[in-house]
Amino acid sequence: MTYTAWILLTASLVGLSCGIVGVFLILRRMAMMADAISHTVLIGIVTAFIVTRELSGPHMLIGAIIAGLLTAVLVQWFHSRGVQQDASIGVVFTTLFAIGVILIATQVGNAHLDTKHALMGEITFVPWDVMYVPLLGEVPKATFMLAAVLLAVLIVILAFYKEWKITSFDPALAASIGIPVVLMHYVFMSLVSITTVASFDAVGAIMVVAMLITPAAASYLWTDKLSIMLALSGAFGVISAFMGYYIAVWLDTSISGSMAFATGIVFIISFLSSPRHGVLSRYIHKFKTHDREKKLEGIS
Amino acid sequence: MLNSLLSPNTQWVLLSTLILGMAAGMIGCLAYWKRQSLMSDALSHAALPGVVIAFALTGSKNLLVMILGAAASALIGAWMIQWIRTSSRIKEDTAMGMILSVFFGLGIMLLTIVNRTAGGNQSGLDNFIFGQAASMVRKDVFTMLILAVLVILVVSIGFKEWKLFLFDPDFARGLGMNSRLMNTLYMGVLVLVIVIGIQAVGVILMAAMLIIPAVSARYWTQSFKMMVILSAIFGGGAGFVGTLVSTMGKGWPTGPFIVVASSVLFTISLVFGAEKGLLIQALQLRSQKKQHVDVGSQAVISSRISERGSNQ
Numbered sequence: 001m002t003y004t005a006w007i008l009l010t011a012s013l014v015g016l017s018c019g020i021v022g023v024f025l026i027l028r029r030m031a032m033m034a035d036a037i038s039h040t041v042l043i044g045i046v047t048a049f050i051v052t053r054e055l056s057g058p059h060m061l062i063g064a065i066i067a068g069l070l071t072a073v074l075v076q077w078f079h080s081r082g083v084q085q086d087a088s089i090g091v092v093f094t095t096l097f098a099i100g101v102i103l104i105a106t107q108v109g110n111a112h113l114d115t116k117h118a119l120m121g122e123i124t125f126v127p128w129d130v131m132y133v134p135l136l137g138e139v140p141k142a143t144f145m146l147a148a149v150l151l152a153v154l155i156v157i158l159a160f161y162k163e164w165k166i167t168s169f170d171p172a173l174a175a176s177i178g179i180p181v182v183l184m185h186y187v188f189m190s191l192v193s194i195t196t197v198a199s200f201d202a203v204g205a206i207m208v209v210a211m212l213i214t215p216a217a218a219s220y221l222w223t224d225k226l227s228i229m230l231a232l233s234g235a236f237g238v239i240s241a242f243m244g245y246y247i248a249v250w251l252d253t254s255i256s257g258s259m260a261f262a263t264g265i266v267f268i269i270s271f272l273s274s275p276r277h278g279v280l281s282r283y284i285h286k287f288k289t290h291d292r293e294k295k296l297e298g299i300s
Numbered sequence: 301m302l303n304s305l306l307s308p309n310t311q312w313v314l315l316s317t318l319i320l321g322m323a324a325g326m327i328g329c330l331a332y333w334k335r336q337s338l339m340s341d342a343l344s345h346a347a348l349p350g351v352v353i354a355f356a357l358t359g360s361k362n363l364l365v366m367i368l369g370a371a372a373s374a375l376i377g378a379w380m381i382q383w384i385r386t387s388s389r390i391k392e393d394t395a396m397g398m399i400l401s402v403f404f405g406l407g408i409m410l411l412t413i414v415n416r417t418a419g420g421n422q423s424g425l426d427n428f429i430f431g432q433a434a435s436m437v438r439k440d441v442f443t444m445l446i447l448a449v450l451v452i453l454v455v456s457i458g459f460k461e462w463k464l465f466l467f468d469p470d471f472a473r474g475l476g477m478n479s480r481l482m483n484t485l486y487m488g489v490l491v492l493v494i495v496i497g498i499q500a501v502g503v504i505l506m507a508a509m510l511i512i513p514a515v516s517a518r519y520w521t522q523s524f525k526m527m528v529i530l531s532a533i534f535g536g537g538a539g540f541v542g543t544l545v546s547t548m549g550k551g552w553p554t555g556p557f558i559v560v561a562s563s564v565l566f567t568i569s570l571v572f573g574a575e576k577g578l579l580i581q582a583l584q585l586r587s588q589k590k591q592h593v594d595v596g597s598q599a600v601i602s603s604r605i606s607e608r609g610s611n612q
Contacts, residue, residue: 031397032338039504082576086393087337087515091566094508098559101430105552206345206408206504210401217394254412260405267398277388 006127006140008245011259013146014199014211015237017153021195022216023226023233024157024188027168031213032086033072034192036093038208040071041197043100050107061145061194068193069186071096121204121256142201149198153191157230160184165226203256210260211237218263218270221277236266310547312441313433316448317500317539317558320493321509323448325535326455327493328514329528330486333466337514339378341507342396344494346377348407348503351428356414363440363499367447370495377403378487404503431502431555433543440499447496451489455528463524500539501555508559509535516566519573534569538562 001009025034044067048059071092078088130138157164167174167184175181192212199208215236219229243266244259251258272279331337347370354369355361377399384395436444455462464472465482473479490510497506517530542558571578 026391026394029391029393031391031394035338035341035397035400081570081578083515083518084332084335084337086335087332087511090337090341090507090511091515091563094505094512094559095563095566098505098508098556098563101553101556102560105556106549206401206404209397210405213394213397214402217390217398220390221388248409251409251413252416253409257405257408257412260401261409264398264402264405267402271384271388279387282387 003127004245006143007123007255008242010123010126010140010143010146010202011241011245011255012238013143013150014202014208015215015239015241016234017146017150017195018199018208018211019215019219019233019235019237020153020157020230021191022212022214022237023219023230024164024168025192025212026216026220027226028188031217032089033075033189034196034212035209036075036089037068037071037189037192038196038205038212039093039097040067040100041193041200042205043067043096043103044193045197045200046100046103046107050103060197060200064193064197064200065190067096068189068196072186072189121200121202121207123202123255126202142198146198146202149194153195156187156191164188168226203259207256207260210263211240214260214263214267215240218267221270221274236263240266309438312438313436313547314540314543316436316441316444317433317543317554318536319445319448319452319539320497320500321513321535321537321539321558322532323451323535324493324497324506324509324539325513325517325531325533326452326528327490328510328512328535329517329524329531330455330462330466331490331510332514332518333524334486337511338393338396338507339381340490340494340510342381342400343374343377343491344498344503344506345400345407346403347371347374347491347495347498348404348428349373349410351498352407352410352414356410363443367443367495370498371491373403374491374494375487378491407503427502428498429502429504430553431498431500431505433500433546433554436499444496444499447492451493452532454485454489459525459528467524500543501558502553505555505559508562509539512559512562512566513538516562516569516573519569519576521575534562534565538565 022034025031041064044063044065045060047067048063052059074092075085075088078091079085083091126140126142129141131141131144133139133144163174163179163184166177167179167181171181195212196205196208199211203211216229216233218236219232222232223229240262241259244262245255247253247262248255248258270278273281275281328337328340331340350369350371350373351366352369353373354366357369358365381392381395381399384390384398385392461472461477461482464475464477465479465486469479472482493510494506497509501509513531513535514527516534517527520530521527538558538561542561543554545561546552546554546557569577572580574580
């Protein structure tokens, strides 16, 4: 495969897995948790690097899951101690992120790991860092990891599809019929963490947030059915990835920044023109009913 | 360390982060009670494209112009969050997350273009992401000081009005207070603090300066006035200590150190806080238990005595 094809494939995998996880983030009203976790996985990665002295996939994934769960637990704990939910998110993620940045600046400041890379990603280097996979031949490491994570996300979500649906829409009902709501919350947080860390290399921390939230929010405006929303959100993620790449090539600028911007374009189009929840259709609808009322008035 | 304290430039930088921390701590209390702590995070990210555009247009690192650019783009972000929230079924947190990441993405796009066209020697712009208070010059410090003092004045002069606006908006409206004006003023001071703070701590960690001192102060008092004062002290202290520590290492970013100093204060408040601290709650729980046990055992004894009495 060519260089461009690998980049597009990697970015599409980011779009797909983030799009799917993002749907549940939005339905569970945890969009800002995604922002928090995307920052705190940094400390997981840095710690994993300090302990093992290498930047390998499995170590980073484990570090990220621990950091993600730590974030979720701490936020929950402060909240139960009377701190407002969003203030508690704010305290936890800024603190952990600041510690991560300081560790990078003082302990591991070298070519392997720097904050700029972690924030913005470096998708242009992805195709160079390859590994050998049986049957497939040489595959970039980041792409392989993303494919594995996508597979894991799909398995976990499809295997317990009904449970995810009920816990997301009606947690009280879910608890009453014996679904382990708390356990599922933490499983979901782990899914968010591994998706974030796998996408890290490609698009960086901040752009992960865009990929997680925006395509899902856009698809939320088009449909009321969960299965369609999942498919649409994944598709929007892939479309944004392609669009972002070509915008970046056209303007010769940061690929990850352009991809985040492209998700915004997809959202704005949906926001304006979605048939049921869009601004334009609502406006037209208002106009039509107004018209009809006038006609009715004329008849009477 | 003493040497760095003595240098006049460092003194000015320390003074400015101190005042900035105080201003941020005060505004943070307003944001806390408006339940908009994370709004500050969204707005500080949303300011990035404005900073870069202002730089690209003027071609120089003029702080005032950049503040104007940052304020404009943060306000556009705030307006879009409001628009998305009110005219679709998307919730506020989702809207904030989107604006935050999409604006930041746009900012990074523009930053890459500007860095390329300016020949790569404008790495100073990167400082807006993590903050580098030490690189500020005297003029920047003056601009920051004036604006921060302005913010502090706005909060302290209208203190009674702010309190009413936050805790009983219906009553405030009944008294004929213009809540729309207050909202605009609130958004105005919030954005002002964010954009002047970006220079020192960067867009990513600015939210911490607003959120953490307010939450820490909450552990010490129930009175809003005391909370604002304490939050200002915590914020100023964290700004001062964090900046001091970051000057001790070469190329150490200021923002993260201020945040960590702030978090240390938060942890102290969490454990020792006089109002809801862990220690005081544990002590209360223990004394309550003791009381219960005492009362319980007394009840058992008295019932036994009465049993014995009835047996006889």
